[in-house]
Amino acid sequence: MRIGIVGYGSVGKALHQLIYEKAWDFKNKYGLVLQVVFVCDSSGCVYKESGISPPETLKVKEAGKSLSSNFRVEPVIDTIKKGLVDVAVECTPANFVDAEPAYTHIIEALRSGSNVITTNKGPMALYMPTILEEAESRGLVVLYSGTVGGGTPFIYFADNALRGNKIISFRGILNGTSNFVLSKVINEGSSIEAAISEAKRLGIAEADPTSDLNGTDSAAKLVILLNHVFEDKYTLKDVEISGIENGIPNVDSSHTVKLIASSTPKPKVSLEVISKNDPLNVDGTYNAVEFNVEELGNVYLIGKGAGGKETAGAVMRDLVELKNRLQVQYFRKSYMRAL
Numbered sequence: 001m002r003i004g005i006v007g008y009g010s011v012g013k014a015l016h017q018l019i020y021e022k023a024w025d026f027k028n029k030y031g032l033v034l035q036v037v038f039v040c041d042s043s044g045c046v047y048k049e050s051g052i053s054p055p056e057t058l059k060v061k062e063a064g065k066s067l068s069s070n071f072r073v074e075p076v077i078d079t080i081k082k083g084l085v086d087v088a089v090e091c092t093p094a095n096f097v098d099a100e101p102a103y104t105h106i107i108e109a110l111r112s113g114s115n116v117i118t119t120n121k122g123p124m125a126l127y128m129p130t131i132l133e134e135a136e137s138r139g140l141v142v143l144y145s146g147t148v149g150g151g152t153p154f155i156y157f158a159d160n161a162l163r164g165n166k167i168i169s170f171r172g173i174l175n176g177t178s179n180f181v182l183s184k185v186i187n188e189g190s191s192i193e194a195a196i197s198e199a200k201r202l203g204i205a206e207a208d209p210t211s212d213l214n215g216t217d218s219a220a221k222l223v224i225l226l227n228h229v230f231e232d233k234y235t236l237k238d239v240e241i242s243g244i245e246n247g248i249p250n251v252d253s254s255h256t257v258k259l260i261a262s263s264t265p266k267p268k269v270s271l272e273v274i275s276k277n278d279p280l281n282v283d284g285t286y287n288a289v290e291f292n293v294e295e296l297g298n299v300y301l302i303g304k305g306a307g308g309k310e311t312a313g314a315v316m317r318d319l320v321e322l323k324n325r326l327q328v329q330y331f332r333k334s335y336m337r338a339l
């Protein structure tokens with residue numbers, strides 16, 4: 001399987017390294033031969049027909065340089081449009097205003113015949129129905145398990161672990177940065193500002209954590225989960241969003257405050273006072289989702305919500321899923337031809 005990595009930061013670099021380390025395992029376990037043939041940063045794309053081994057490009061990025069400083073690069077969109085790969089992996093920064101440049105990367109990859117895996121939630125939060133329709137009309141696949149929960153498989157859990165059961169609703173904590181800040185304020189009496197500074201110092205919060213704290217990032221993940229679980233066509237504008245910017249309510253010792261994303265009665269992200277005994281009372285950077293299932297009652301999944309390596313791990317999961325989907329398509333086509 002020929003792979004192109006668009007965006008060579010924490011996730012893109014970890015993915016390249018992981019593909020290299022797991023090559024033998026993937027071949028033996030899944031019959032999947034993985035080869036990274038291009039990697040792109042904001043300066044352009046490096047392409048090598050025979051495959052790029054990570055040390056070649058990683059040491060340039062680890063030295064804080066752009067790919068163009070050491071390699072001959074092509075504009076990102078030109079490389080994507082050539083349709084050189086079976087799958088283009090989109091991991092450029094999220095943008096919740098117009099989803100660019102990722103939206104164009106994804107659409108052009110599909111138009112050039114490449115399947116897509118994205119860890120970037122911007123395009124899925126704003127244009128998920130359009131993207132999935134574009135893929136379907138071309139018989140291609142778009143996978144996005146790293147967009148929600150980093151490495152924790154909320155999407156596959158809903159798909160596979162709950163297969164054959166009916167999910168009625170779900171609610172959960174989908175943003176680790178805001179949960180870290182809330183935990184610090186409620187449990188340790190920090191001020192919001194001090195908690196945010198600590199999150200930045202520990203590398204938990206980005207330089208600009210606005211979308212984590214105002215609820216937009218949680219809302220984007222809520223949209224993706226809603227569309228995936230219920231096959232709906234929501235976008236970000238359908239979610240009522242508030243975050244911790246207007247202050248955090250005071251609570252007694254048996255309660256706490258969490259930024260909760262809920263599917264019902266209507267899609268919403270807001271601060272909620274919950275009991276300390278509620279299973280959603282997870283602290284620090286953890287994410288947690290409660291699925292209310294017709295046959296089972298409440299089922300919970302808890303795990304780390306972010307991290308470059310964890311999110312790259314989600315892409316590895318998507319690569320196996322992609323192979324399975326392509327195999328099913330292949331057998332279906334062969335069967336139809338034989339009829």
Ligand SMILES: NC(=O)c1ccc[n+]([C@@H]2O[C@H](COP(=O)([O-])OP(=O)(O)OC[C@H]3O[C@@H](n4cnc5c(N)ncnc54)[C@H](OP(=O)(O)O)[C@@H]3O)[C@@H](O)[C@H]2O)c1
Nearest residue numbers: 007008009010011041042091092093094119120306307308
């Ligand atoms: N990190 C996590 O824990 C995590 C978890 C879940 C989802 N995600 C999502 O995954 C995506 C990647 O995250 P990250 O942490 O790896 O981000 P990052 O470290 O900021 O890296 C972003 C990469 O994208 C490149 N880039 C920026 N604009 C570009 C353009 N126009 N064309 C090509 N490349 C471009 C940057 O280039 P330069 O190197 O030249 O700056 C950089 O290599 C984001 O959408 C993020 O929200 C991240």
